[in-house]
Amino acid sequence: MEFSQEENNKIPLSRFESMLKTNNVLFFDSNEFENIIHHYLNQGKVALAKKAIKLGLEQHPTSVNLKLFKTEVFIFENELDKANNLLDQLYVLEPSNEEIYIQKANVLSKENNHQKAINVLKKALTLTDDAADLYSLIGMEYLFLDQFENARDHFMKCLEADPEDYSALYNVIYCFDFLEQSDEAIDYLNLYLETNPYCEVAWHQLGKQYASLKEYEKALRAFDFAIISDDTFVGAYIEKGRVLERLKRFNEAIENYTITLTLEDPTSFALLRIANCYEKLGEKKLAVQYYFKTVHEDPLLDKGWIAITKFYCKLKNYQKALYYINKAINLDMENVNYWKLYAKINYRLNFLEEAEIGYKRAIELGNYELDTWLQRSDLLKMLGEPEAATFNLLQAGQFYPENAEIEFRLAGLYFSLLEFEKSSYHLNNAMRFDADQIIILEELFPDIYQSIEVKNLLKKR
Template sequence: MQLSNEEEDYNLSLSKFESMLKTNKVLFFDSEEFEEIILHYLDMGKAALAKKALKLALEQHPKSTGLKLVQVEMLVYDDKLELAEKLLNELYAIEPTNEEIYIQKANICSKRDQHEKAVELLRIALKYTDDYADVYNLIGMEYLFMDNLEMAKESFIKCLEEDLEDQSALYNVVYCFEFLDQNQEAITYLNKYIDKNPYSEIAWHQLGRLHYGVKEYENAIRAFDYATLIDDEFLGAFMEKAKAYERLKKYDEAIESYSRTIELDDATSYALLRMGKCYERLGNKALALKYFNQTVHEDPLLDKGWIAITDFYVRQKNYQKALFYVNKALAIDNQNRLYWKRFATINKQMNFFEEAEFGYRKAVEFGDYGLDTWLFWVDILQFLGEFESAIQTLLQASEYFPEENEIEYRLAGLYFMLTDNTKAKFHLSNALRLNFDNYILLEDLFPVVWAKKMVQNYIAKHKK
């Protein structure tokens, strides 16, 4: 690929400047060359070289407004806002119609969280600038800082009217629409944008995302197809397309798209996991397992990978294998509530009740406060005859679920087992009030209690 004359001149200026630094010879550069050299170093994060270039530039061109504005930019970068402001005021006295002065003043206001003042200054800059797109983009960013998404959206749209190719503005417009819950409006806007700029793979990709978000999966796939036709290495579009195919239960097509992402880049654990899930849904257990194993090999810390293998074996009722994998997962992360819940469930299936009780206890300890987890744990404690522990656990659960009939029926049953009839009747009364028809729970979980005449009479009295 041939370089343009501008690029050649720029590269020449840069190498000339760097050879000057090595030889300590002072060479002459015009002010614009210096500006490009300084901004290059700033973009590269090489602040020391940028400062060195600026010092030499100002020695050679002490009156250059452009260089002084670059100096302001560097002072702002270093948070020397007062110095920057002083220099800007001097420049304003000389060139009151230079839009860059207003842009830098706005930048200082933005740094001080004076975003409304920054917008005022940027609106003045609009009067003097030729680059409307850039200024509208900056105004949009200020509105984002103020959480005024409607005005931000309007500014980014104006930016795109001036420069259709501004990708950051395009992303920001979509972000504003989504944040404002205006997905259909965003779709309408992107369709109009695509009419003007049909070869924008970013626009097609964003359109696909929005269709996916409102569950229009066929339209999403069509949009992702266009994105990948324009750029056949657009990894994100292939990934999103695969997800849409999954939603439509078109698993072969989903696998094809996930495979393409792996061809384009190193295999991601997410793509491997999803391929495993697709193969499992197609009934190809061998390939499903192969991809689940590759997932945990690729990323041993990804809990979804270990859970996929464990759940795969649970569905096959191969509890030995399921337990083997959940134990491997726990060896890597023994504070993962999802692992402990599965550890408990598998042990329960294998009639290892003490291990199951330990698993549910750990799941709750690490943040699983789901009602089913509390109830499974309590039912095992009851089965083990640990009535007091079961009651304490239910009382703890009732703090999360204060009006849950299943907790109240269990508390009633346990208190009856301990012959604490006052507390038992209190909780039975609560349970019957919350869901009368569920008294069958007592018969299922506490047949001894259910058989008591006193309990039958109490329920009958409540019915009346």
């Protein structure tokens, strides 16, 4: 039983906490102890819950319910042997107590014995008049086993027993999504809504299913019904805004995102979407204003800094773009996307050394995209560092073997280093992998491409 917040039910909790402060031992009946322990566990105050359990069992040593709380704490603290031993003792005392089976299943689940946990929970089903929670627990165990159809079916049974268990509803849809059964999910939600027509969660989920199928008008109607059911449901306004964006109805999208700002503290996501909509509408001043609000609201949101940087790049105002990407990097020097943007902007400004540093940092942080390797090697060549460019490409070749773009570059670089044997080797590789890419050699190494040595090598093929 959950601890009530009514004033008369607060008295046992106040008395208990007063007792802890004064060390005066007061008497509580077992139900009061149960409420106190439940309250502390819900609050995550395990140490206080353990004190209440200890004192409770000193005053009521035969209470099975208090001992079950003790097993719950054992399980939470991964003392599974102790939990098992106590559960075995309790089973002898009350073999038809469903909670004993539930805690036993919790132990088995912690030990990764999920099928055995399911078997135990199914035994508990035969002992209970309230099956909803048990169906939900069985569903979770099937999820651990990646048996999504069985999980889905048990969450459905949970909803049949308790139609307002929205966590079970979310889990049903999660299973449908994993099984890529959008049509079946839509059928199920429509059937559920026939008996629960004002369930905002179901309307919201139905809208998301329609949106995933690009049935945007149906999605909008579903989100409207979610809002009618609960006009403070932020998620419905957000999803409706996203659909309106896809339909290029940017002013209406802004209206929905703006409503969310009045319902709860402004979120960086909503502010960013509003900024994006204003940018699409050509309202540059308002777009910048909301981009600023986005990064002010959440300075660590990389999407905000990237959006404002790209905004200035589109305006070809690379100095301002560089200013904002530098601010972003100062906040998070481990963000690969920041460094790649930093490199591209510096290249636009003809700051080649800084651009090379940007790509180098991106690689050091684990960005091994082919374009990153190639851009860095081209910059090193332009900076007069052919040896470093060659080493960079040899590293890239470990991730992208048999890649003509890498091989043609290596051929050109080795030729410029007068290492003709290696140049010939890589040129032959490049022609074998993709001869059409020879334009790389022509564009990046025009003098070498026109050289007699290369012409002779190509004739031999």
